[in-house]
Structures are given as C-alpha cells and as structure tokens.
Amino acid sequence: MKAGPSLEEIRRHNLGTLLRHVHISGSLSRAVLTDRMGLNRSTILGLVSELASAGLVREELPRDTGRAGRPSLVVRPESDQAYVLAFDVGVDRLIAARIGLGGAFLDRRETPLPPGHRSAAEVTEALAGFARQMVGAAREGSVCVGVGAAVRGTVRRLDGMVRAAPYVDWLDEEFGEDLTRRLGLGVPVTVENEASLGALAEHLRGAGAGCQDLVYLHGDIGIGGGIISGGHLLGGDAGYGGEVGHMVVNPRGGRRCGCGGRGCLEAEAGERALLEAAGLGPSATGREAVRAVVEAADRGDAGARGALHDIGDWLGIGVANLVNLLNPRTVLFGGTLREVFLGSAAQIRSRINTHALTPTREHLRLRVGALGDDAVLIGAAELAFSQLLVGPLEALARHAAVAGP
Amino acid sequence: MKAGPSLEEIRRHNLGTLLRHVHISGSLSRAVLTDRMGLNRSTILGLVSELASAGLVREELPRDTGRAGRPSLVVRPESDQAYVLAFDVGVDRLIAARIGLGGAFLDRRETPLPPGHRSAAEVTEALAGFARQMVGAAREGSVCVGVGAAVRGTVRRLDGMVRAAPYVDWLDEEFGEDLTRRLGLGVPVTVENEASLGALAEHLRGAGAGCQDLVYLHGDIGIGGGIISGGHLLGGDAGYGGEVGHMVVNPRGGRRCGCGGRGCLEAEAGERALLEAAGLGPSATGREAVRAVVEAADRGDAGARGALHDIGDWLGIGVANLVNLLNPRTVLFGGTLREVFLGSAAQIRSRINTHALTPTREHLRLRVGALGDDAVLIGAAELAFSQLLVGPLEALARHAAVAGP
Structure with a gap:
C-alpha cells in the first residue's frame, strides 16, 4: 500500500483522464468535462490548453447543433497526432x-x-x-x-x-x-x-458502455471469454483468466475437447458441436455454416432447431455458472456466438432461470455485441x-x- | 472517470494507509513505514504524530529484540482506542x-x-x-x-x-x-x-497474505465461495458474486440441490453428499461427522475412502473451473472443506491437472485456511x-x- 500521489502525478492523472474522456466520447464541451471530472473551470481550461499545445486535442465549433445562438466550443481528440x-x-x-x-x-x-x-x-x-x-x-x-x-x-x-x-x-x-x-x-x-x-472494447465503446461488470463470450473455432469486473479486465495471477471455453459442464460422458479434457463448454457448445448436431459433416465450418444453421432453424428445419436447442442448453448452463460466480450486469455474445445467441436465446434464458440464483440474475441483460467483428x-x-x-x-x-x- | 485527489484527500489517504499498515502488521518502525509507503521521513513523522494525537497509534520500544544497542521505536495500533x-x-x-x-x-x-x-x-x-x-x-x-x-x-x-x-x-x-x-x-x-x-480475512491476515488473486471455499451445510481478484473482493453488479456452490458441474442426472437446480457443486460435493456417500444416515451432520469420515479413511476404511474419492472428484472439477476462469494464485479450503481437502487432496489435484489448462494452474497453490473457524x-x-x-x-x-x- 503506497502513499497518495504527488502533485505532479495528480496533474498527469488529470491530463490522462481528460484525454480519455474525449478519446471515448469524441467531442465534449469544457462544461461537460468540468462536470464529469469534478474540477473547476480554470483547471479544465489549463488541462485543455496543455493537451492542445501538445497537439493531442483541439477546440472547435461543434457540428451543426440545430439550435440558435452561438454554440460553445467543444474539445476534440486530434486523431492524426x-x-x-x-x-x-x-x-x-x-x-x-x-x-x-x-x-x-x-x-x-x-x-x-x-x-x-x-x-x-x-x-x-x-x-x-x-x-x-x-x-x-x-x-x-x-x-x-x-x-x-x-x-x-x-x-x-x-x-x-x-x-x-x-x-x-x-x-x-x-x-x-x-x-x-x-x-x-x-x-x-x-x-x-x-x-x-472484445470485452474491453464492448465495455469502453460498445454494448457494455457504462457497465462495470460484464462477461463477453466470443465464438469462432472455440469459445473465448473476457471478464470485466469492477470496471477492470480480470486477468488473474498471470493474465490467463477468462478461459470460459474450458469450464467443464458435462464431465461424465461429455464430448472430447481439444484441450484433452471432456465436457468443456467449448466441446459441448462450440461451432463443431453445433454443426455436428445439425447433421453437417466436417467440411462445414466457419461463420457461414453457423449462419446457415440459424437460418434453416428460422425456416422451421427440425434438425437445425434441435441443434440450436441442444447448444442453447449447454450455453445456458455455462452462462448460469458465470452469473452465479461473477454476478455480471451484462453478458454479451460476439463472433459466431452472436448468430447462435440469436437462434437459441429462449433456451439460454430458460437454463439461466433454472440454474442461476434469483438475486444473481434478476437484473441480468443478455445482448449481442455492438461492435461486430471489429x-x-x-x-x-x-x-x-x-x-x-x-x-x-x-x-x-x-x-x-x-x-x- | 474523476480527476485526481485534492491535497486534503491525499493527506487523508496517507493517514489511512499508514494506519492500515500498522493495523495489519502489528508494529512497524518508522523506517519500514518510510520504505513501504514511499514517503520521506519527515512526512512519516508528521503522519505518525497526527495519528498518535488522535490516540490511534503510539510509539514505544519494541519487545526484546535480542540485539545489543538502543533499538528504534516502533509504531503500534492502540487497540483500546x-x-x-x-x-x-x-x-x-x-x-x-x-x-x-x-x-x-x-x-x-x-x-x-x-x-x-x-x-x-x-x-x-x-x-x-x-x-x-x-x-x-x-x-x-x-x-x-x-x-x-x-x-x-x-x-x-x-x-x-x-x-x-x-x-x-x-x-x-x-x-x-x-x-x-x-x-x-x-x-x-x-x-x-x-x-x-473468509476470503477477505485470509487475504489480509491468513494463508493468502500478499496474494492478490485467490479463491476461498467455505464448507458447512453448503459450499460458499469468496473471490479476491486483483486485491479486491469480487462482488459483481450488486454484491452477489462468488456463488461457487451453485456452479453446475453435473447437469445430467446430478443430485438435486436445495436451490431447485440439479448437479450444483454443493449438491455433489457438500457435507450431505459426503456423509451419504460414506453410508451415514440423515442424523449424521456437522463438522464432527465430516471429521469422522476423514479419520475412518485414514484408518483404511474402504467406504470412507471411496466417499472422499468421489467428493474429491467433484471438488476438483469445481476448482478446475475456477482456475480456468479466474487464474488464482491460491485456492484456500476452510470450514468443513478443510477436513475434506486434507482427506482428498490427491483426487482434487488430479482433477485440476486433467481439466485446468497448464498455464492457469502451473503456479497454483492449494492450501487450508490459516485462520481456522475465526x-x-x-x-x-x-x-x-x-x-x-x-x-x-x-x-x-x-x-x-x-x-x-
């Protein structure tokens, strides 16, 4: 436990915080910055000037505000600097x-x-x-x-x-x-x-903006997980935290996983499991194949519906476990899990309702990521x-x- | 994102941090405080004087140091104030x-x-x-x-x-x-x-002191969990995080859980499951009964050994999941899980080795809590x-x- 910061460290922190605000928000008036940072106007003016001298921000008229009268200047990040x-x-x-x-x-x-x-x-x-x-x-x-x-x-x-x-x-x-x-x-x-x-991006700029506790699940070949806890990326001791795909959900008689184990979430609910459950051979792979299954289910194809039902079951159990452990406000689905979620949301929710304790799930939001593949x-x-x-x-x-x- | 602290806030933070150091360590010399807090000697002197005036600390000669020469004063918390x-x-x-x-x-x-x-x-x-x-x-x-x-x-x-x-x-x-x-x-x-x-206590004063990422598992009737992540208690959105006992590990054909679900860790590896697996009826309950099973296993009783083997299997799967998700440095067993861990450590480790990815478990320590029932x-x-x-x-x-x- 260290002592509090020096004056120089505070100045640096304030410059960084102001820059972070305009970096994330795009453009903000000095009045809004004053309010958000809890500093007085002259301090904000000084910080903006210092960042402007370094070429990191500029002050300019806002784009058409649609209101009469002279608009106040906004602070913008210099994306070219x-x-x-x-x-x-x-x-x-x-x-x-x-x-x-x-x-x-x-x-x-x-x-x-x-x-x-x-x-x-x-x-x-x-x-x-x-x-x-x-x-x-x-x-x-x-x-x-x-x-x-x-x-x-x-x-x-x-x-x-x-x-x-x-x-x-x-x-x-x-x-x-x-x-x-x-x-x-x-x-x-x-x-x-x-x-x-993905979790960091959605937390800062996407479907999890403003949310301090979220889980992001990313599907492609496997299932990856990112955890934001108390506003910070959960890394654990050495940065390996978030291995959601290898959470064991079906240890007895579960499917073999690439990791050597059995019944991992990735083995039960990953792309391979979905495509096999839908009766597709090993040549079917990737996002297009996953999308085809979801579209077939939408058209009423029984095999595709059954496959999404099964996968949704396992995904729901996995998410319920995360909800009980981490009490996130938001769980986001990205990569191919975006399509899978859209095709099996009811099943996922039903499993969460069965397995997650009421308090841990009562304010839970399930969403697709807002930033897509980027x-x-x-x-x-x-x-x-x-x-x-x-x-x-x-x-x-x-x-x-x-x-x- | 707020601005950095004011001078008054820094002073308050420094007083709190110094007091926290002596609260946890018991007694520290000013030299050690200077070093740990990264402040100069006169600032430390000022902080100690201020806390001493408030009656929160006192400076005194250390207990017999066993060394010749005049010892330096140590700062102690005033436990009566x-x-x-x-x-x-x-x-x-x-x-x-x-x-x-x-x-x-x-x-x-x-x-x-x-x-x-x-x-x-x-x-x-x-x-x-x-x-x-x-x-x-x-x-x-x-x-x-x-x-x-x-x-x-x-x-x-x-x-x-x-x-x-x-x-x-x-x-x-x-x-x-x-x-x-x-x-x-x-x-x-x-x-x-x-x-x-329990997690907080072991993190501050027990077997997890100095460890920023740990999981504490507490057994009595159920299985409770506490997670320290990056040095902070993980609460999640509303404080409900850490419900390890209701992580589903055996959804198909698993035991009924008090929560209404099936195959929760608590149902598969809790006190009731252990005592039933050991062939004890519903009248057997509590720590003494658990201890009796572990002692019987130590004496070579096959039924008790089998029961601990089965329970260790499920506990190991639960811990492996936590290790993959959270990459803790330490997992601690407290309450009746202290006894269960001592009786089934080999089985728990074996399951972790099967199900946790190598990087997430390579520096993992499994320990019993150091603070016992307190x-x-x-x-x-x-x-x-x-x-x-x-x-x-x-x-x-x-x-x-x-x-x-």
Whole structure:
C-alpha cells in the first residue's frame, strides 16, 4: 500500500483522464468535462490548453447543433497526432489497422491466413509488413504511441508470451517480444487474448458502455471469454483468466475437447458441436455454416432447431455458472456466438432461470455485441492507447523521438 | 472517470494507509513505514504524530529484540482506542466479538442457534444483546468505528439486505438496516456473505497474505465461495458474486440441490453428499461427522475412502473451473472443506491437472485456511474497519460523539 500521489502525478492523472474522456466520447464541451471530472473551470481550461499545445486535442465549433445562438466550443481528440497499431491474428485472416486517438480507423489491411499451423515468425513478418506500410502512409510528425495484438489463446500478461494458441499450433511463442523487435518502432507490443479484448472494447465503446461488470463470450473455432469486473479486465495471477471455453459442464460422458479434457463448454457448445448436431459433416465450418444453421432453424428445419436447442442448453448452463460466480450486469455474445445467441436465446434464458440464483440474475441483460467483428481489433487498439491515457505528455515525448521502421 | 485527489484527500489517504499498515502488521518502525509507503521521513513523522494525537497509534520500544544497542521505536495500533463489533450468524451458533484496531479480540461471546428457521428479528435481538454487553465492558472513551456481520447467503451490498439465507429460512430480510437501527450505535452495519469475508480475512491476515488473486471455499451445510481478484473482493453488479456452490458441474442426472437446480457443486460435493456417500444416515451432520469420515479413511476404511474419492472428484472439477476462469494464485479450503481437502487432496489435484489448462494452474497453490473457524469473524471485523482506514480522523470524530447503546 503506497502513499497518495504527488502533485505532479495528480496533474498527469488529470491530463490522462481528460484525454480519455474525449478519446471515448469524441467531442465534449469544457462544461461537460468540468462536470464529469469534478474540477473547476480554470483547471479544465489549463488541462485543455496543455493537451492542445501538445497537439493531442483541439477546440472547435461543434457540428451543426440545430439550435440558435452561438454554440460553445467543444474539445476534440486530434486523431492524426497520436495513433496506435492494432493487430488481430484471426482464425482465417490477419488484420491490421492504424487507429487514431478518438478511435477512428485511419488505415486497415488484411490478408488470408489459411487454417492449420502458421509459424509465429511468419505471422510476425506479415504483421511487420503491414506496420511498415501503415506507418509509412501516416502524416509526417504523427506519433505511434502503442501497439496491441490479439491472439486466440492464453497469453502471459508480463511479456506477451503466447503460452498456447492451438488454432495456429503455437506453444510458448515469444510473440510479444519478437513482434516488438521486428517492428522496431521503439513501442512495446501488448498481446492479449481475443475475447478479453472484445470485452474491453464492448465495455469502453460498445454494448457494455457504462457497465462495470460484464462477461463477453466470443465464438469462432472455440469459445473465448473476457471478464470485466469492477470496471477492470480480470486477468488473474498471470493474465490467463477468462478461459470460459474450458469450464467443464458435462464431465461424465461429455464430448472430447481439444484441450484433452471432456465436457468443456467449448466441446459441448462450440461451432463443431453445433454443426455436428445439425447433421453437417466436417467440411462445414466457419461463420457461414453457423449462419446457415440459424437460418434453416428460422425456416422451421427440425434438425437445425434441435441443434440450436441442444447448444442453447449447454450455453445456458455455462452462462448460469458465470452469473452465479461473477454476478455480471451484462453478458454479451460476439463472433459466431452472436448468430447462435440469436437462434437459441429462449433456451439460454430458460437454463439461466433454472440454474442461476434469483438475486444473481434478476437484473441480468443478455445482448449481442455492438461492435461486430471489429470488437477484437478495437480492444487491441484500446489496450495500445492505455499508456498514452495514463500520462499523455510523457508518452508522446517518449515516442515522438522514435523514427519509423 | 474523476480527476485526481485534492491535497486534503491525499493527506487523508496517507493517514489511512499508514494506519492500515500498522493495523495489519502489528508494529512497524518508522523506517519500514518510510520504505513501504514511499514517503520521506519527515512526512512519516508528521503522519505518525497526527495519528498518535488522535490516540490511534503510539510509539514505544519494541519487545526484546535480542540485539545489543538502543533499538528504534516502533509504531503500534492502540487497540483500546478504536474497535469494531463483528458478528457471525453461524450454522449452529451466533458469535459476536469486539475486536480492537490491530486485530486483537478484546471480547468474544457466543450462543447456540438451533437448526431450522430463526426469525431475523430474533437474531437481531440476540446480537443487540451481545453488543450492549460488549460495548458496556469497553474502556471509557474508546470508540466503536464499525460493525460487520456475516451470514451464509446472498447479500445485497448496497444496504445489507439478505436476499436468501436458506439455513435460517430468510428471504429478503432487511437485516443490515434493522440491525443498524436496533444497535443504535450510530454506526452502519455492513453485512456480507460468510465466504467472501473468509476470503477477505485470509487475504489480509491468513494463508493468502500478499496474494492478490485467490479463491476461498467455505464448507458447512453448503459450499460458499469468496473471490479476491486483483486485491479486491469480487462482488459483481450488486454484491452477489462468488456463488461457487451453485456452479453446475453435473447437469445430467446430478443430485438435486436445495436451490431447485440439479448437479450444483454443493449438491455433489457438500457435507450431505459426503456423509451419504460414506453410508451415514440423515442424523449424521456437522463438522464432527465430516471429521469422522476423514479419520475412518485414514484408518483404511474402504467406504470412507471411496466417499472422499468421489467428493474429491467433484471438488476438483469445481476448482478446475475456477482456475480456468479466474487464474488464482491460491485456492484456500476452510470450514468443513478443510477436513475434506486434507482427506482428498490427491483426487482434487488430479482433477485440476486433467481439466485446468497448464498455464492457469502451473503456479497454483492449494492450501487450508490459516485462520481456522475465526476467518469469517475476522473478515467481518476487517470490513467494519474499512471506513476508519479510509479516513481515520474523520471516522473517529464522527463516531466519538455517539453514545453507547
């Protein structure tokens, strides 16, 4: 337990907090900032001036307010001055984006990633290529203040080592450090699990905005989970928390899971289980196949309906367990679980009503994510922005001196 | 997101933090406080003087150090100046204690609580009687700064309403507010779930000291859970988090649970399941019966061994799920689960090794709680102290003016 902050630390915190407000909200009047931050007007004016001098915000007239009279100025983030790179090592593609302060996508590129083993070196090389192109296309003088990368697997928070990512067949890959070195931007790469980043993105900018306790479930090949508890991403001791897919829900006679166990939520309710229950062979795979099952069920196909019923049962048990353990306000479904949820919501709710205690579920909201497929990439960007939003001037100064790759 | 603190808030924070250090550690030299808090010596001197003037700490020579030379003074909490009341509405008894700053038990009383329905009014009346006696016996001028109470059930954090406590047959009882009123101490009663308080106590003073991510499992009639995540008690949206006992681990053909569901961890691995598996009838109940099963297994009794094996299987699955979800550093077993763990540790570990992913379990420690049966009461006391430790002088002034009951 440390002592309270120094005056300098408070100043830094206030600059960061103000910048975070305009970064998330897009544009805010000084009056609103005064109110939200609980500071007086002259202090807010000083903070805005300091951030404006650094080129991180500007004050301007709001877009047409539709009201008569002279509108007050609003503070906007300068999306061209500070940006981050965000990478998503997806199931079937690599996606890269350059995202400006304020959250605007300034550049976006992707390339297919065929299924099966892909060496970390290969992926690192491809991402570094994207980085070169995107940084090269950035306005002269704009500064890269962070890099975030998402993988579907367990990631050590300390150094971004990917302990296991079965879909690309990685085990103990020093991905974070290798990518940092390969990019040569002088900016450390922060690596996180894809569902944790989805949770962060939906919490900050999506269907979970304003909600301090939420769970985000992300479906593609497997089922990933991200937990926001008390407004913070729950990582646990080393960052491996949130492995919802390997919660055992059917230990006796359950389906074999890729992890070696039996009856994991992912084995019972994942994409493979759904497609098999719907009578589709191993060649059916991916989002389109999942969507086809949901559409067939909508048309009244009995096999598809039965499959969604079964999967909804297992998903509902999994969510009920999360609700009893974590008492979230919101559970969000993203990736292919978006479609699955839309097709089996009644079954999921029914299971939650059976298995979750009344107090833990009485204010629960089940929703699909609001950010769609970009949730993971947006989460990676938000993680990458976090240093800037803790100490804006220091972060800018640290990285401004660094040349591009 | 609020702005950083004012100078006055920092001063208050520093006083609270220093007091928290000596409250938990018992006695610390100013040099150690300087080091731990990252403040300079004169600031520490000023804080100690201010707390000493308020009578909350004193400086004195340490007990025999066994070293030659003049020892430096240590700062000690004045356990007689500020105290809390802690209550535990247990399974078979009501326990009350007066606990001084620093954690010393100054007074302790208990009375049997026969099983079955006990009205909240009856319990409140009995606790108020204890409070009268204990406050009456306190030194003139000493101040009650908080009251904490533990119940086995779901508790709304906002106001201490007990939403459900099946063992006493309570539903939506305004226990926190009624007890506050009945005590008439001018100090609000904070009510919490018993396992959450066990987790807090073991985290601050027990087997989880220094560990920021832990799970505490408490067994008596049911199985309660308390989760410390990132150093904070995980409550969720309204304080109902941690309902580990109702995690479904055996939904198909599992045992009926008191909650109305099927295959909950509590139904599969609780006291009733163990005693039945060991062939004992419904008259066998409580800690002694559980201990007898573990001792019989130690002597080689095949039935008792089989029962512990089965229960250990289910407990291991439950813990594996928690490990995958929360990546705790430590899982602690308290109440009757202490005995059960000692009798089935190998089985529990084996299940964790099967079902928890390698990264989530590789640094995991399984331990029995260090505080024994007092863990819950100590947790209630720590919760009651929290206001004092946030702003010592304000809390003392607020409550010093209040007369006893």
